[in-house]
Amino acid sequence: MKLVWANVLAIYQRELQSYFITPWGYLIAGVFWLISGFFFSILYYNLTAQSILMGSDPNLPPVDYAYELIRTFLRVLGQVVLFILPILSMNLYTEERKRGTLELLATSPITNWAVALAKLSAVVTFFFTILLPIVTYQIFALSGASPAISLEPLLWGYFGLLLLASAILSLGMFISSLTDNTIVAAIGTFGLVLLLSLIDAVSNSTTGIVTDIISHISLLKHYENLVQGIVDSSSIVAFVSYILLGIFLTAQSVEAFRFQRS
């Protein structure tokens, strides 16, 4: 067992390293920061304009604009990452297959699920790293807000974003293990993300028992709950289930690939 964890750690380190020694990782981070920064500015100016407009009207209930900004921005980020994540996950297994290094991993004393776990942890860590500056600068930027904001909902929101990302990356990893074509893996994961949005849209627009079920499996719905500050254990369980499902499917698909390969 000790050896298994040492192996997971070795693969995790190698994966993580590859994000930082290739321009690929920096490019993705740069684009992500640019887009999120752009949206943050727009939201900020909109809200400021709104507050000036509304602030003069004493009949309206007071609005916590800082808190409103955090929530709206998190919602936007939830949409933005849907486009970034497939690009992060598309190479996880396709590259290994193309280079033949999957054969090295598969003939080493290490199980498929350990490889999948290590790879997922690495890519989630990378995502966490590019998320970190955004959270930090937001905390600084909003520390001057009056009334003072509490950090708790903000951190729960970002925790939710991390869980959402992990779940999508996990499923994206499974899709990338199905093919040795990067483009196919990316398009497949985009398709999956689109399906998730669709499920969310359906659960928002209708009511009834079917909708209830759908809203339980909708990742975006659970994310929205966390952003709203509703910390429900069922949301966390849902995210973790998706993550485990992705790892399980990946391990199975690699196993199946070995069985079929001519």
Add this chain to the structure above:
Amino acid sequence: MIEVEKLTKIYGSTAAIQDVSFSVEPGEIMGFLGPNGAGKTTTMRILAGYLPATTGTAKLAGFEVHTDSLKARQKIGYLPEIPPLYPEMTIEGFLAFVAKIKGVSAGDRPTRINYALEKCNLLDRRKTLIRKLSKGFKQRVGIAQAIVHDPPVIILDEPTVGLDPKQIIDVRKLIKGLAGNHTVILSTHILPEASAICDRVTIIKNGKIVATNKPDNLMTDLQVSTSYDIEVDSNYDRVRDILMGIPHLNTVTIASTKAFRDDRLRLLITSEGSHEIGRDISTALVANGIPPYEMRRIQASLEDVFLELTTEDTSIIKEISEPVDQLQTESNGDKQE
């Protein structure tokens, strides 16, 4: 060290390999020889634990590759057809990674990495990115990753494919140097390679083993007949009448190659089995007043054995050997003029 019993691998309805059994002694280099598509890679992959066999067992260093997969995998170093490398890593970084996932303890790692670098002549390139290496160097890194954890069994799938002649010699030397400490099994479709570096050769064809022995013994095993090529100035019927009395002589035919001069006759004589009848032939010819201008023994090379074993149509052997002979005679003729 390696014991393979009745391995069969079926893809869909076709069998890639069928009832493959062999064993390799510790410290031995075993060559797995066969034409492309004979099932070499499939066998290698099963041994390496990459593919499961449909039926049969394979034991490496005491561990069965299917039931004890993880333990068996710890005992092997495996170089697939395409060396599995991460281009963005340095040679040293890559070897450290492989050593880690193969379970080499942190204390032993520097020594093992140095050993692998030294064996593969990579010491002065240790900090080079793999992406920047030439094919020959990449192959060496591939071998280095297969030996870095000091495995008792090393499996090399076509280790010299795509290399230039100088690199091929280097890699062969390297592999020879591994014998003794490691048990090596390598696949190749190049025959001289197998006879040059292997202690034993197993020939596989259409997924079945057709022969296994030491390279030198393969020929006697298969009872390949010896033949003689002679040149005389007489007519065919007379020479044949003289020679047919010689014991163990099998056939006398007119050779397909041209004689040195037009008024001479070139004959091909074959004996039964490995009987040497050269002396009897020359004695008989001299006694009858037609001493030969030239006489040469044609020993079936391992190449012929290989072709005979791996091709159903024996005419292919002729097709392959004939143009060579003709070329030789033609170039001789050119010099004459």
